[in-house]
Ligand SMILES: Nc1nc2c(ncn2[C@@H]2O[C@H](COP(=O)(O)OP(=O)(O)O)[C@@H](OP(=O)(O)OP(=O)(O)O)[C@H]2O)c(=O)[nH]1
């Protein structure tokens with residue numbers, strides 16, 4: 001590698017690191033008063049950071065995808081707007097965040113149905129984030145039930161998430177395999193619960 005391309009590479013790395021730190025800082029600030037819904041009540045920011053880490057573990061290293069993963073719940077769940085994300089992080093990241101954001105002005109039933117409907121046609125970048133998001137929520141759900149969720153609601157979330165995930169398949173075998181393991185564990189737990197009743 002000659003001197004110029006080495007310097008270019010270092011500058012690119014510095015820009016990527018800066019972008020990721022700015023995305024993490026923005027997300028932490030926006031989610032600062034939110035907690036996860038289960039009895040651990042961990043800070044909400046743990047979830048977007050874990051989603052980003054799950055993508056890295058699945059060998060997805062694209063800076064725009066990782067930044068969008070860190071930001072993925074800001075527009076849906078805080079006062080962040082698509083315009084602000086675009087101004088701060090650029091059109092590509094804003095577009096991915098938009099693709100993974102539910103429109104919270106719509107009734108819940110409609111939002112959930114739209115996720116199933118849209119899953120097959122969103123971009124591969126958005127599909128990867130949604131796979132990691134569902135993997136994280138389902139893994140947490142297997143371990144601990146959110147406060148106030150009856151077993152029936154947990155069942156419904158698993159069934160709905162499976163329908164969304166099936167529409168997202170084809171972008172990352174590692175994430176899909178981990179999701180299949182979670183679905184298998186859930187089915188196993190349900191079988192055991194059934195046989196202990198019988
Ligand atoms: N499993 C789990 N989920 C929790 C917890 N705390 C907060 N959540 C969030 O709750 C959402 C799922 O709950 P729902 O009641 O179905 O969704 P809603 O927020 O859209 O109404 C997920 O949002 P999301 O990330 O936007 O994903 P999704 O709704 O698109 O799946 C998830 O991140 C927790 O302790 N455990």
Ligand SMILES: [Mn+2]
Nearest residue numbers: 047072073133
């Ligand atoms: Mn999420």
